[in-house]
Amino acid sequence: MATTVTVKVYFEAAHRLHNPAQSDDWNRGIFGKCNNPHGHGHNYVIEAVVRGEPDPESGYLIDMKDLKAVLNRTIVDHVDHRHLNIEVPWLEDIIPTAENLACVFFERATPELPDGVELIALTVHETERNSATYTAD
Amino acid sequence: MATTVTVKVYFEAAHRLHNPAQSDDWNRGIFGKCNNPHGHGHNYVIEAVVRGEPDPESGYLIDMKDLKAVLNRTIVDHVDHRHLNIEVPWLEDIIPTAENLACVFFERATPELPDGVELIALTVHETERNSATYTAD
Amino acid sequence: MATTVTVKVYFEAAHRLHNPAQSDDWNRGIFGKCNNPHGHGHNYVIEAVVRGEPDPESGYLIDMKDLKAVLNRTIVDHVDHRHLNIEVPWLEDIIPTAENLACVFFERATPELPDGVELIALTVHETERNSATYTAD
Amino acid sequence: MATTVTVKVYFEAAHRLHNPAQSDDWNRGIFGKCNNPHGHGHNYVIEAVVRGEPDPESGYLIDMKDLKAVLNRTIVDHVDHRHLNIEVPWLEDIIPTAENLACVFFERATPELPDGVELIALTVHETERNSATYTAD
Amino acid sequence: MATTVTVKVYFEAAHRLHNPAQSDDWNRGIFGKCNNPHGHGHNYVIEAVVRGEPDPESGYLIDMKDLKAVLNRTIVDHVDHRHLNIEVPWLEDIIPTAENLACVFFERATPELPDGVELIALTVHETERNSATYTAD
Amino acid sequence: MATTVTVKVYFEAAHRLHNPAQSDDWNRGIFGKCNNPHGHGHNYVIEAVVRGEPDPESGYLIDMKDLKAVLNRTIVDHVDHRHLNIEVPWLEDIIPTAENLACVFFERATPELPDGVELIALTVHETERNSATYTAD
Secondary structure, X not given: OEEEXXXXXXXXXXXXXXXXXXXXXXXXXXXXXXXXXXXXXXXXXXXXXXXXXXXXOOOOOOOHHHHHHHHHHHHHHHHOOOEOOOOOHHHOOOOOOHHHXXXXXXXXXXHHOOOOOEEEEEEEEOOOOEEEEEEOX | OEEEEEEEEEEEEEEOOOOOOOOHHHHHHHXXXXXXXXXXXXXXXXXXXXXXXXXXXXXXXXXXXXXXXXXXXXXXXXXXXXXOOOOOHHHOOOOOOXXXXXXXXXXXXXXXXXXXXEEEEEEEEEEOOEEEEEEXX | OEEXXXXXXXXXXXXXXOOOOOOHHHXXXXXXXXXXXXXXXXXXXXXXXXXXXXXXXXXXOOOHHHHHHHHHHHHHHHHOOEEOOOOOHHHOOOOOXXXXXXXXXXHHHHHHOOOOOEEEEEEEEEEOOEEEEEEOO | OXXXXXXXXXXXXXXXXXXXXXXXXXXXXXXXXXXXXXXXXXXXXXXXXXXXXXXXXOOOOOOHHHHHHHHHHHHHHHHOOOXXXXXXXXXXXXXXXXXXXXXXXXXXXXXXXXXOOEEEEXXXXXXXXXXXXXXXX | OEEEEEEEEEEEEEEOOOOOOOOHHHHHHHHHHHHOOOOEEEEEEEEEEEEEOOOOOOOOOOOHHHHXXXXXXXXXXXXXXXXXXXXXXXXXXXXXXXXXXXXXXXXXXXXXXXXXXXXXEEEXXXXXXXXXXXXXX | OEEEEEEEEEEEEEEOOOOOOOOHHHHHHHHHHHHOOOOEEEEEEEEEEEEEOOOOOOOOOOOHHHHHHHHHHHHHHHHOOOEOOOOOHHHOOOOOOXXXXXXXXXXXXXXXXXXXXXXXXXXXXXXXXXXXXXXXX
């Protein structure tokens, strides 16, 4: 048996799918309109799942406000209202697909969680119909 | 390969996060405004996932109406339009965090399911952004 | 032709439908389980619509952050995580139905809006299926 | 660690829950109003989850547009605006419960996915509150 | 100033867009795949708005449960899990577009409302993106 | 009495709130983080409401597919996956606030509607909580 807690946080950003190591033609072929030079944008949702034992004194696995604070401090504060390809140093060498964002966000949040609280999945929702998840299993 | 069925049921309740074995200061420090003495409330959503083999004659793992009836009879009928700290005998010694509710609700529904239908996860959504899940794995 | 701006803000509260000037029987007959003595709760959504002329320099009718700040300062900060029948002085003589809340919230927010920005409708959503609106027309 | 991508596609269809090998009484007893002779309908949502390694050149596990195209070509184009019991040859011997649809849809989409992209779960949502999932584990 | 109350109720039905007074070619040309002979279906949402004065004793314009009961008794009980072209006598001469359903549903519910409660709008949502409204102004 | 039809269409775009006729300080003061130089983005939803008489032969005020096609051809095809400040000629002198977009989109779609179908409101949703509407009354 196991307990998990799930929270969602939000940000709004521009991005462009582009691999600068490849030609313009390659990029246009792979990414289509997502490669438009000035970027487009999303209302991103980050959904994080943590696992652990609820504390018997408080009934909390983790205070959900604290979990959101970790996600905001390590991720949202850096990317909200930004262009992901240009203004975020730790995304500089990353093509900002949902898959890559999920992995990088997962790695940024993990070390900031308290002992006994393990991040087991982080999902980046680009739209209500499109998302990618990075998981610990 | 496996088949699961997921349903959602709803209730509206008040609760207060408070551990009577601890001091008022401790409670205020841990729970903040969730410790306000007269409680606050939520439109709760219970999401239950069951696993099993669909019956070849009906194509049903379980009739979803029957699954909802189990959840309503064992949980919703007792907590809907109630104050969870005061009016529900089987929650009396429980701090009604989402984590604890998920566990207690899971244990109440499990023995009422028909043979071959296993409850594998029960999630309590407090809001669209906050939830806790109790799982069988 | 006219321009309107709509924003939503949120709070979580307990309430009880009860008219203290009437008998317990009357209250139970009118309000049913909404009259349960210890109250129940909701994730409330306030949706406010304002009308006016966008400023040609900014393109804003009103900065939506500012509109939300008015709603938060005049309403949400007083009712979030509260029991509406007990802990909010300006709701003391009000039966906290959605209809009454919409009217009182409308009247609290209106005088705090800047010149040229008129509140024309305020909706209180108790659930995704139930709401009441107070309108200026 | 693993990466998954999730997409949703939509269709609108009529269906009737009925097992022609059984009596009318049996069918009425098992399926209730879902057995009404002329059928009823849903706005169905198909949610598919695939697992694999993102390509380091593109950052894509799979282009989500391509994944949706597979689901549309193998499933949606055949069932959208159809009566599932009558007009879809490959559903002819299937009682169109959500459980059975999830299994059949899973089997139709799987062989059309590119190498390295594994379908691990397919969910059929009949409503926001009722769904069934067929999974690879 | 005015107060309105809005509620939503749900049903699941099959329908076919077809005018029997016209040729098959005409029908196919006008309605496209919505004319498929065996129909398709929707999870319909009915959203009703009523206007009136809240009762000072109860704070209710109308008990929302009662308003839903009117909609269920006059509409939902007749159309839920039905084929709208075949099984509903009062829809027999109506092409079941959202526009026509909104008008007929409006006319069925109106006379059943209590004095002082006026139905001012009824919306039929076929999907989250498509709806029609019949209004009293 | 009147009938209206409402549809929603979607696009994803980057934008920056900036008035080039004003100083950088003015812009930063008015628009805050929405003025970040490289822009941010949204999953925009356009919601359009038209009024008219349903055709007695078809039951349609307008085929909702045709209404969406007008919105897509006159608006979405030009702005989807674009940076609204840079890549859309007819937005060149417009600060792309929701208020201004609603007005410009309204004016682009109106002349393309068939006789008897009047656009009465167009809403631009930037997020689920923020929107602006341009209306004909």
